[in-house]
């Protein structure tokens with residue numbers, strides 16, 4: 001009788017521990033976030049960077065003296081890289097907000113999102129570009145189905161041995177495939193974001209300049225956990241090893257768009273793309289081979 005009671009107490013205590021432990025873990029799961037400093041460092045314009053909400057948001061400022069930029073601590077050889085961004089509004093002509101992957105050194109590789117500012121009432125352009133071996137000139141531009149100055153949206157770059165996909169709120173807007181012998185980014189890359197003066201080209205082909213009486217311009221960034229990538233350490237530089245299908249972003253599902261994604265991709269491009277280098281006969285008399 002006595003040890004039945006002891007046994008009962010022990011069971012009750014064990015249950016209590018399990019319940020409390022689950023609550024603690026659950027709580028931790030809900031509160032868990034990755035701060036800016038865990039994944040990123042300021043690259044330039046230190047005085048024009050402000051960290052808010054215990055590192056859950058970073059704002060970049062641009063005035064006449066400087067813009068600013070930050071970069072991931074790691075180099076990557078493949079992955080899916082995402083960021084929540086709200087771009088400067090108002091009279092932002094000439095102001096460029098960028099989120100991109102880039103290699104270091106010569107003949108560089110780069111995969112870009114660039115928001116091209118505009119004056120009040122005119123749409124912001126989202127430009128994308130792919131550089132491989134130092135060669136870019138692969139611009140595609142969109143006027144989005146929302147106003148990127150109003151709210152945060154998630155912008156993502158998938159980069160694996162099969163394809164590069166640009167996502168806006170998980171909708172694929174551009175695909176660049178590694179096939180037909182096209183040049184393809186294959187150097188270790190860092191994830192970067194920046195806010196800078198691009199008024200020699202960004203708005204109306206460089207004719208509309210930054211009006212500094214509206215500065216500072218502010219770009220907002222959130223969600224620094226969005227780096228799912230294969231790390232590369234400086235010594236190995238082995239991008240090929242990052243092509244392993246053990247990484248989920250290289251697996252079958254990410255090697256091509258699904259039927260559903262393909263449909264929405266075509267719809268978005270028909271409706272919202274307003275420039276495509278593939279059809280720019282001033283730039284290319286015959287389209288580059290990746291365009292076919």
Ligand SMILES: *[C@@H]1O[C@H](CO)[C@@H](O)[C@H](O)[C@H]1NC(C)=O
Nearest residue numbers: 091208209210211212213214
């Ligand atoms: C810049 O904005 C100010 C304030 O609206 C305006 O008075 C000025 O004309 C603008 N400058 C240019 C070059 O458009």
